[in-house]
Amino acid sequence: MNAHRLSIDVPYVASVVPKGARNPRDVVFRERVVLDLRVVPARDLPEAAHARDLPGSGRREATWFGNDRDLWQPLRDERDARDLAADQALAALASGASRMGWHRNPFLQTGRTPIRADRFPKAEPYDPKAVRQFLHDERARTLANVARLAADFLLCEDGRILRRSTGPWWRVTSNDGIVLKNGGFELPGSSVHQAFGGLRLEDARRYRGIRHPDCPGRTSGSLEILDPASFPDLDARETALLIADPVYAGWFRDSGRELGGEADVAARLLVGRMAELRGCDEPAFLMDRAGMPWPQGVEPPSVLELAAVVADMRAYFDTFMGDFRKGHPLVEHRTCRQRFEQAMAGCLARWDLMEVPRLPDTDVAPELPAFAGPRP
Structure with missing residues (x-):
C-alpha cells in the first residue's frame, strides 16, 4: 500500500491538579502523532454515483467515487468551492488549523470532551513535572479515534484529497415531497425530516405514504447509481x-x-x-x-x-x-x-x-x- 506519512498535533483533555493548585481541573494537552494516509491512483476511484438538480443555493451536482466498497468525496476549497488541493489540506492538518478548506478540521475533535478552538493553540505536551496529581485523561481513546479517522481519508495521485462519505440521502418532508441531499461526511441529524440512504428511494416513498399521506408526491433531484455495492447502509444507525x-x-x-x-x-x-x-x-x-x-x-x-x-x-x-x-x-x-x-x-x-x-x-x-x- 502506498502511503503518505504526516505528523500532526492532537489535543486531548486530562484531569489533573497542577503544581501550585489544590483542586483538579481539566487541562488540554497535545501530542504529536504520525498518520499514514493511503495514496491511490485515479483509476482506483471510479465514479459510483452522480446527483443532479440538488435543491438549494449551493452546488446543484455532486459526484461520489467508489473505493474499498465505500463512497468517497473530495474536500472542498473554502473560497470557490472547487476541490481542495491535497497539499493545502495536509498543510492545514500539520499546522493544527481549525479548518481544512470549507470543512472543520475533524482531528481537533476526536476526544470525548469538546475542545474550544481557542484552547488548542495554548495546549502544551504533557509534562509530569508541572503536575502535582494526575487523575485521568482521554489520551488513549483520543488516539484510537484519530487512527480510525485517518482511515477515512484518501490521497489521490492527481492531487485531490477525499474523505469517506455517507453518500446521497433521500429526505422525506411533509411539504416538499422527497428531496435528494448530498450527505457529505456527516450523518443527517434531523428528527423531523426522515432520511433514507441513496438505494432506498422506494422505501422513502412508502414511508411518505404512511407518515404524510397528503404530502406532495413529487421527488426533487435525480440520482444516477453506477456502483450500488459502494453504498453504505447507515439507515438503522441514523434512526436509532x-x-x-x-x-x-x-x-x-x-x-x-x-x-x-x-x-x-x-x-x-x-x-x-x-x-x-x-x-x-x-x-x-x-x-x-x-x-x-x-x-x-x-x-x-x-x-x-x-x-x-x-x-x-x-x-x-x-x-x-x-x-x-x-x-x-x-x-x-x-x-x-x-x-x-x-x-x-x-x-x-x-x-x-x-x-x-x-x-x-x-x-x-x-x-x-x-x-x-x-x-x-
Whole structure:
C-alpha cells in the first residue's frame, strides 16, 4: 500500500491538579502523532454515483467515487468551492488549523470532551513535572479515534484529497415531497425530516405514504447509481441515534435521582450507554450540543447495541416513569412518555416499520460487525 506519512498535533483533555493548585481541573494537552494516509491512483476511484438538480443555493451536482466498497468525496476549497488541493489540506492538518478548506478540521475533535478552538493553540505536551496529581485523561481513546479517522481519508495521485462519505440521502418532508441531499461526511441529524440512504428511494416513498399521506408526491433531484455495492447502509444507525437523544437521557437521569433505588441504577446504566453510542462522556452528551461537533473517529456501534438501547429506553419509560408523585410531574408517565412518543413519532414509526424488519436475526447471529463507513 502506498502511503503518505504526516505528523500532526492532537489535543486531548486530562484531569489533573497542577503544581501550585489544590483542586483538579481539566487541562488540554497535545501530542504529536504520525498518520499514514493511503495514496491511490485515479483509476482506483471510479465514479459510483452522480446527483443532479440538488435543491438549494449551493452546488446543484455532486459526484461520489467508489473505493474499498465505500463512497468517497473530495474536500472542498473554502473560497470557490472547487476541490481542495491535497497539499493545502495536509498543510492545514500539520499546522493544527481549525479548518481544512470549507470543512472543520475533524482531528481537533476526536476526544470525548469538546475542545474550544481557542484552547488548542495554548495546549502544551504533557509534562509530569508541572503536575502535582494526575487523575485521568482521554489520551488513549483520543488516539484510537484519530487512527480510525485517518482511515477515512484518501490521497489521490492527481492531487485531490477525499474523505469517506455517507453518500446521497433521500429526505422525506411533509411539504416538499422527497428531496435528494448530498450527505457529505456527516450523518443527517434531523428528527423531523426522515432520511433514507441513496438505494432506498422506494422505501422513502412508502414511508411518505404512511407518515404524510397528503404530502406532495413529487421527488426533487435525480440520482444516477453506477456502483450500488459502494453504498453504505447507515439507515438503522441514523434512526436509532436520533431516538437516543440527549433530551431523553436527561429525563432518565433526573427521574432516576428522584425515584432512587432500581430506577436510579437503571437510569445511570442507560444514560451511560446512550452517551457511549456517540462516543462522548455523559456531561458532554447531556449538555446542549447546538453547533458543536460530536467526537470524530468514534468506533461505530453495532446494530445489536443500537436496537438494545432503543428497546431499553422504551422499557425504562414503562417500568419507572409511569410512577406518579404529586409535585413531581417529571416522573409522570402522562407527561414524559407522551412527549417522547409525540416528539419521536416519526422516528419510532420508521424504526418499527422499516428498520427493525431489516435487522439481522439476533438468535442466528448474536455477534455482528459494526457498520462500515464514516463516523459521526
